[in-house]
Amino acid sequence: MRLPFDSVVVNLSADIWVLFSAPIACTIIGNSSQHITLLVHHPWLPRSLCFSFVHARCTMEERRILWQDLLTDKPTSLPWCVCGDFNVIIDPHEKRGGRPFARAEGMELLSFMEEAEVFDAGFSGSSYTWCNNRRGRERIWKRLDRLLINGAFSDAVSSVSVAHLARHPSDHAPLRIGLASRMDNKPRPFRFLNLWTDRKDLLEVIRNAWQLECTGSPLRKLCSKLVKARRVIQEWNKEAFGNIFIAVHRAESDLLAAENRVEEDESGDAQVELQKAQAKLRLALSNEERFWSQKARVKWLRHGDRNSKYFHATVQQRRVQGAIHRMQNESGAWVEDDEGIASMAVRYFSELFSEPGGASGDLLHLIPRIVTGDDNETLETCPSLEEVKRVIFAMDGDSSAGPDGFTGKFFTFAWEVIAHDVYQAVLSFFCGAELPRFITSTSIVLIPKACGDIAKTGVIATDGFCQG
Incomplete structure (x- = not known):
């Protein structure tokens, strides 16, 4: 059988295949028996994207090697997503059947996500991506497959959707990943x-x-x-x-220029300009942090080091996971276009809020009279x-x-x-x-x-x- 692709790359154990066609170009930057990391180029992309595809082993000792390899491939500033079969879950809701979930099971993946600065992009479809296909009480479901992205990826691709498709005939469900700009220009x-x-x-x-x-x-x-x-x-x-973000970039540029001047000019004027540039940058960074703090609505974190990065990541994760990419209508068909989803939501809640209520006059005697006449007059x-x-x-x-x-x-x-x-x-x-x-x-x-x-x-x- 011939597949309609121009090129293919595989990992060292040949159990991960990545197929693509021109004008997409891929450069391998990391490869092992459990993963392959590619730098993906396309003429329409403003910059390259980094993709890591994983097929994790079943033991924790072997997966430790995978986590380290992925951290080695982690880009410094490029958009990065990690997807595939991680062979581990992080939450009790990601498992059904078998022995109870232990919190320690999920710590290895959570620790990797924290160090790699990535978060789960969410999904639609079945709650689980793997089943052992056994019968009765021996059947186990787990969500072993997922998509993780960093903040730069969320910024580069404003709408990320992950759909769990039907498993048959495999024991794993394919993931259909969609990248779009649905939320742009609104x-x-x-x-x-x-x-x-x-x-x-x-x-x-x-x-x-x-x-x-x-x-x-x-x-x-x-x-x-x-x-x-x-x-x-x-x-x-x-x-x-x-624009507070442009203000930060300008303040950083001004500070760099002032530092360069001080290296060549030790006059008092140069030192004053340097101090002004430093104060300007501090103010710009403070404004940026307070902007993201208000957007993130995180109220338990008030003091300490600069939290702009954390607040920004919180907003990004909420935005990605809160996006609704498709809805199932009354006949069971999936609706995926913006207008169709909006129409379904309006129709559903219009009907819900306009349903006639039952007569409640005969139930008033069941409500105790707590408010006295004096209280009512005060109110x-x-x-x-x-x-x-x-x-x-x-x-x-x-x-x-x-x-x-x-x-x-x-x-x-x-x-x-x-x-x-x-x-x-x-x-x-x-x-x-x-x-x-x-x-x-x-x-x-x-x-x-x-x-x-x-x-x-x-x-x-x-x-x-x-x-x-």
């Missing part, structure tokens, strides 16, 4: 960055925007002013901060300005922004400017005013929990801070 919503509050001139920018004359109820006035503030903050940010009493302020300042300023894009930090930072309008909006709510769509809108985020089944998809709803 409009990015406004998100208030808490690091902006370091600039005192932001408060004046908000104050000027807040002078907008508005008509309507206090709630609608607040919404209109928030929309105006959002626009002017975006324009202000272009001048005040710009209905309009709060004071100080009470509203106390509640807003007690809320988490680092929580995720809602559809309006504003975090709690915005409201505490700009309180002296926005306090009156916020308080009037609260009083309007207590008086029974209708809530505008701007206030009631909610962002619904689907989190894959079961492969392909939208009914088992986790849902996170983020409300605006005004709803909190």
